[in-house]
Amino acid sequence: MTLAGAHDGLLLAHAAVTLFMVGLIWFVQIVHYPLFALVGGAGFAHYERHHARRTTWVVAPPMIAELTTAAALAWSTPGALAWCGLALLAVIWASTALWQVPAHRRLEHGFDPRVHGRLVSTNWVRTAAWSARGVVALALLAVPR
Numbered sequence: 001m002t003l004a005g006a007h008d009g010l011l012l013a014h015a016a017v018t019l020f021m022v023g024l025i026w027f028v029q030i031v032h033y034p035l036f037a038l039v040g041g042a043g044f045a046h047y048e049r050h051h052a053r054r055t056t057w058v059v060a061p062p063m064i065a066e067l068t069t070a071a072a073l074a075w076s077t078p079g080a081l082a083w084c085g086l087a088l089l090a091v092i093w094a095s096t097a098l099w100q101v102p103a104h105r106r107l108e109h110g111f112d113p114r115v116h117g118r119l120v121s122t123n124w125v126r127t128a129a130w131s132a133r134g135v136v137a138l139a140l141l142a143v144p145r
Contacts (some may be wrong), residue, residue, distance in 0.1 A: 007076060007077075010069055010073060011073070011140055011141055012141070013065070014066070014069035014070060014072075014073055014137055014140070015137040015138065015141050017062045017065045017066045017069060018066055018070075018085075018130075018133050018134055018137040019134055019137065020062055021062055021063065022130050022131055022133065022134040024059065024062075025126055025127050025130045025131075026127060026131075028123065029120070029123055029127045033116075033123060034120060036048075036107070036111070036116055036119075037111075037113070037116060039111065041110065041111050044110055045108055045110045048104065048107045048108045048111075049108050051104075052108065067089060067093075070082070070085050070086045070089050073085070074086045077140065081136060081139055082136075082140060084136055085133055085136040085137065088129045088130075088133045088136065089129075089133065091125065091126075091129045092125075092126050092130060092133070095123075095125045095126050095129070099118070099123075099125070100119060100122065100123060100126070103115050103116075103118055103119035103122070104119070107119070
Protein backbone atom coordinates (compact mmCIF):
# COMPACT_ATOMS: atom_id res chain seq x y z
CA MET A 1 0.00 0.00 0.00
CA THR A 2 1.26 3.45 -0.83
CA LEU A 3 1.59 6.28 1.67
CA ALA A 4 -1.31 8.07 -0.05
CA GLY A 5 -3.42 4.90 0.17
CA ALA A 6 -2.66 4.54 3.86
CA HIS A 7 -3.63 8.16 4.45
CA ASP A 8 -6.89 7.63 2.53
CA GLY A 9 -7.60 4.58 4.71
CA LEU A 10 -6.92 6.65 7.82
CA LEU A 11 -9.31 9.36 6.59
CA LEU A 12 -12.04 6.79 5.91
CA ALA A 13 -11.59 5.05 9.27
CA HIS A 14 -11.65 8.40 11.03
CA ALA A 15 -14.80 9.52 9.22
CA ALA A 16 -16.54 6.20 9.92
CA VAL A 17 -15.86 6.19 13.64
CA THR A 18 -16.62 9.90 13.99
CA LEU A 19 -19.93 9.61 12.13
CA PHE A 20 -20.83 6.58 14.26
CA MET A 21 -20.27 8.73 17.37
CA VAL A 22 -22.29 11.61 15.89
CA GLY A 23 -25.27 9.30 15.42
CA LEU A 24 -24.81 7.75 18.85
CA ILE A 25 -24.59 11.08 20.69
CA TRP A 26 -27.77 12.35 19.03
CA PHE A 27 -29.57 9.14 20.03
CA VAL A 28 -28.31 9.52 23.60
CA GLN A 29 -29.26 13.21 23.75
CA ILE A 30 -32.73 12.98 22.22
CA VAL A 31 -33.89 9.51 23.29
CA HIS A 32 -31.73 7.78 25.88
CA TYR A 33 -30.91 10.41 28.52
CA PRO A 34 -34.43 11.90 28.63
CA LEU A 35 -35.89 8.42 29.21
CA PHE A 36 -33.89 8.08 32.44
CA ALA A 37 -36.68 10.04 34.12
CA LEU A 38 -39.13 7.22 33.32
CA VAL A 39 -37.13 4.35 34.85
CA GLY A 40 -38.65 4.80 38.29
CA GLY A 41 -37.05 5.58 41.61
CA ALA A 42 -37.02 2.09 43.12
CA GLY A 43 -34.89 0.46 40.46
CA PHE A 44 -32.99 3.44 39.15
CA ALA A 45 -29.67 2.93 41.00
CA HIS A 46 -29.49 -0.67 39.79
CA TYR A 47 -30.42 0.42 36.26
CA GLU A 48 -27.80 3.20 36.22
CA ARG A 49 -24.97 0.94 37.38
CA HIS A 50 -25.74 -1.58 34.64
CA HIS A 51 -26.29 1.17 32.09
CA ALA A 52 -22.87 2.69 32.80
CA ARG A 53 -21.09 -0.65 32.59
CA ARG A 54 -22.75 -1.71 29.35
CA THR A 55 -22.48 1.70 27.73
CA THR A 56 -18.73 1.71 28.33
CA TRP A 57 -18.42 -1.40 26.16
CA VAL A 58 -20.23 0.38 23.32
CA VAL A 59 -18.60 3.84 23.50
CA ALA A 60 -15.02 3.24 24.71
CA PRO A 61 -13.67 1.39 21.64
CA PRO A 62 -14.94 3.93 19.07
CA MET A 63 -13.90 6.87 21.27
CA ILE A 64 -10.37 5.46 21.52
CA ALA A 65 -10.30 4.72 17.78
CA GLU A 66 -11.53 8.25 17.08
CA LEU A 67 -8.85 9.77 19.32
CA THR A 68 -6.15 7.66 17.69
CA THR A 69 -7.19 8.46 14.13
CA ALA A 70 -7.75 12.17 14.92
CA ALA A 71 -4.27 12.47 16.44
CA ALA A 72 -2.71 10.65 13.48
CA LEU A 73 -4.52 12.95 11.06
CA ALA A 74 -3.46 16.06 12.96
CA TRP A 75 0.18 15.02 12.63
CA SER A 76 -0.03 13.83 9.02
CA THR A 77 -2.46 16.23 7.34
CA PRO A 78 -1.42 19.72 6.28
CA GLY A 79 -3.61 22.63 7.35
CA ALA A 80 -5.64 23.48 10.40
CA LEU A 81 -8.72 21.34 9.73
CA ALA A 82 -7.43 18.16 11.36
CA TRP A 83 -6.16 20.16 14.35
CA CYS A 84 -9.61 21.73 14.68
CA GLY A 85 -11.09 18.23 14.82
CA LEU A 86 -8.61 17.23 17.49
CA ALA A 87 -9.45 20.36 19.52
CA LEU A 88 -13.15 19.47 19.32
CA LEU A 89 -12.27 16.01 20.56
CA ALA A 90 -10.50 17.59 23.55
CA VAL A 91 -13.75 19.44 24.34
CA ILE A 92 -15.69 16.16 24.13
CA TRP A 93 -13.29 14.28 26.40
CA ALA A 94 -13.17 17.17 28.90
CA SER A 95 -16.97 17.38 28.97
CA THR A 96 -17.19 13.62 29.49
CA ALA A 97 -14.67 13.69 32.35
CA LEU A 98 -15.89 16.86 34.04
CA TRP A 99 -19.68 16.64 33.61
CA GLN A 100 -21.10 13.38 32.27
CA VAL A 101 -19.06 10.84 34.27
CA PRO A 102 -19.59 12.65 37.61
CA ALA A 103 -23.34 12.93 36.89
CA HIS A 104 -23.56 9.21 36.15
CA ARG A 105 -21.63 8.43 39.34
CA ARG A 106 -24.11 10.49 41.37
CA LEU A 107 -27.06 8.85 39.64
CA GLU A 108 -25.69 5.42 40.61
CA HIS A 109 -26.92 6.25 44.12
CA GLY A 110 -30.46 6.96 42.94
CA PHE A 111 -32.37 9.21 40.61
CA ASP A 112 -31.98 12.92 41.30
CA PRO A 113 -33.95 15.21 38.96
CA ARG A 114 -31.40 18.03 39.29
CA VAL A 115 -28.45 15.76 38.44
CA HIS A 116 -30.42 14.24 35.58
CA GLY A 117 -31.27 17.70 34.26
CA ARG A 118 -27.61 18.71 34.47
CA LEU A 119 -26.60 15.51 32.65
CA VAL A 120 -29.00 16.27 29.78
CA SER A 121 -28.15 19.98 29.56
CA THR A 122 -24.36 19.59 29.73
CA ASN A 123 -24.47 16.76 27.20
CA TRP A 124 -25.41 19.37 24.59
CA VAL A 125 -21.72 20.37 24.67
CA ARG A 126 -20.74 16.90 23.47
CA THR A 127 -23.62 16.77 21.00
CA ALA A 128 -22.57 20.06 19.41
CA ALA A 129 -18.86 19.19 19.43
CA TRP A 130 -19.43 15.74 17.90
CA SER A 131 -21.74 17.24 15.28
CA ALA A 132 -19.00 19.73 14.38
CA ARG A 133 -16.50 16.86 14.30
CA GLY A 134 -18.73 15.08 11.79
CA VAL A 135 -18.56 18.13 9.53
CA VAL A 136 -14.76 18.27 9.97
CA ALA A 137 -14.40 14.55 9.18
CA LEU A 138 -16.43 14.94 6.00
CA ALA A 139 -14.50 18.08 5.04
CA LEU A 140 -11.21 16.20 5.48
CA LEU A 141 -12.51 13.56 3.06
CA ALA A 142 -13.41 16.29 0.56
CA VAL A 143 -10.01 18.04 0.62
CA PRO A 144 -8.13 17.25 -2.61
CA ARG A 145 -5.08 15.08 -2.02
